[in-house]
Every structure is written in C-alpha cells, then in structure tokens.
Amino acid sequence: CSSAYKVLYFIRRNVYSSHSDVLKSLYISLVRSKLLYCSQLWSPSCLKDVTRIETIQRRMTCFLVSSPHRLNYRDRLIDLQLLPLMYHHDLRDVLFIIKCLLSPPDNFDILQYVSFSTHGSRTSTGKLKVNFQRTSTMHHFYFNCVVRLWNTISSHCLDLTLTYGTIKRWLYAHF
Incomplete structure (x- = not known):
C-alpha cells in the first residue's frame, strides 16, 4: 500500500x-x-x-x-x-480460473483442485466444486473462495465454449 x-x-x-x-x-x-x-x-x-x-x-x-x-x-x-477494487479482485480471480480451464499451463493442473459438479439437476450445470482435501490448511484455500464466487455468477457468462475475450466482456458487464 x-x-x-x-x-x-x-x-x-x-x-x-x-x-x-x-x-x-x-x-x-x-x-x-x-x-x-x-x-x-x-x-x-x-x-x-x-x-x-x-x-x-x-x-x-x-x-x-x-x-x-x-x-x-x-x-x-x-x-x-x-469498479471497486474488491470487485476487480474477484473479476481477476474468475478470469484466472477461466484462463486455466481454457488453456491449461504445463506446470499447473487446476483440475487437481476443482472439478465440475456432476449432479443431474438443472441448477448444478456448470457449477464448480472443490476436490476434497484432508488437511485443515486447505480450509481457507484460494480455490474455496473462487469456487463460491464462480457459482454465484450466472452460467451464461461462464460458457467455456466461447472465446476468452467474449467471456471477459460478459464478466465486465456482469460486475
């Protein structure tokens, strides 16, 4: 600061x-x-x-x-x-997850930490969940917060079949 x-x-x-x-x-x-x-x-x-x-x-x-x-x-x-800086933080967190899902880096596999929900209901389509971790240090882990944020955003903004630029524009409009 x-x-x-x-x-x-x-x-x-x-x-x-x-x-x-x-x-x-x-x-x-x-x-x-x-x-x-x-x-x-x-x-x-x-x-x-x-x-x-x-x-x-x-x-x-x-x-x-x-x-x-x-x-x-x-x-x-x-x-x-x-945007308020905290909204901007949240936006950058979601964009980081999207970028890792669309074009995963070689040295980091995001799917070790999060996965898409496989429940059959309409509301669970496109929702993320945190993969189970046994350690207590994982309770306040970055991905727990990001998954909650991801699941609050409407699913049409997070359509991973679209390009990164389109998703980014929709998210800026959402925030």
Missing part, C-alpha cells in the same frame, strides 16, 4: 492536467497495477485490509472528479467507469 500511496501522491503533485482521462490512465497504469499485482496470491480477506486498499482508490477518485464532494464514492466510480 505504501508504494501505491507514493505513486498516487507523485501523480497529484506533478501532473498538471485538467483532463481526467489522462489522470485516470495514469492511475490505472501506475497505482492500480501495484494494488492488483499477483492478487490471486495475496487477496485481502480482513475488512481492515480491504478498507485500506479501497481508501487509495477513494482518494484518487476525489482527485479525478471535478466536484468530488457532491458525489459519493459509488457515483464517482460510475462517473469514471471504474
């Missing part, structure tokens, strides 16, 4: 542009990229960590919008066409 704050304040001090598009692209490329780097490994779970990370984006949206005190945070995000 501290390096993201440093870059954020560097932008605020040194960039004298009145165009919010320029400032937004600087924020996305320099600050948000630091906050989302390897988010699959360190995604925050405590509320205080989530709040700390969201505070950085709150401050930048105040800076980007011309009249920040008239708009609340949600309206500023809508105005700037940005």
Whole structure:
C-alpha cells in the first residue's frame, strides 16, 4: 500500500492536467497495477485490509472528479467507469480460473483442485466444486473462495465454449 500511496501522491503533485482521462490512465497504469499485482496470491480477506486498499482508490477518485464532494464514492466510480477494487479482485480471480480451464499451463493442473459438479439437476450445470482435501490448511484455500464466487455468477457468462475475450466482456458487464 505504501508504494501505491507514493505513486498516487507523485501523480497529484506533478501532473498538471485538467483532463481526467489522462489522470485516470495514469492511475490505472501506475497505482492500480501495484494494488492488483499477483492478487490471486495475496487477496485481502480482513475488512481492515480491504478498507485500506479501497481508501487509495477513494482518494484518487476525489482527485479525478471535478466536484468530488457532491458525489459519493459509488457515483464517482460510475462517473469514471471504474469498479471497486474488491470487485476487480474477484473479476481477476474468475478470469484466472477461466484462463486455466481454457488453456491449461504445463506446470499447473487446476483440475487437481476443482472439478465440475456432476449432479443431474438443472441448477448444478456448470457449477464448480472443490476436490476434497484432508488437511485443515486447505480450509481457507484460494480455490474455496473462487469456487463460491464462480457459482454465484450466472452460467451464461461462464460458457467455456466461447472465446476468452467474449467471456471477459460478459464478466465486465456482469460486475
């Protein structure tokens, strides 16, 4: 967080542009990229960590919008066409799973950790489940969280017969 704050304040001090598009692209490329780097490994779970990370984006949206005190945070995000950082974390998690399912890497087999549900009901079509693990350390494992997230998204967004780009566009529209 501290390096993201440093870059954020560097932008605020040194960039004298009145165009919010320029400032937004600087924020996305320099600050948000630091906050989302390897988010699959360190995604925050405590509320205080989530709040700390969201505070950085709150401050930048105040800076980007011309009249920040008239708009609340949600309206500023809508105005700037940005997602809250935690939604962006969730989106990246789902996209990681989709990418691993569509084109599996050589050194990582995702199907060791998750599998598709084989129940015969209509609602279980396309749902994921976590493969059973005996150790207690697996209880808070990354794939447990991602499977819950995957199963909350409607199945037409997660049609694996489509291309990765199409699924990504549908997910951005969903979030």
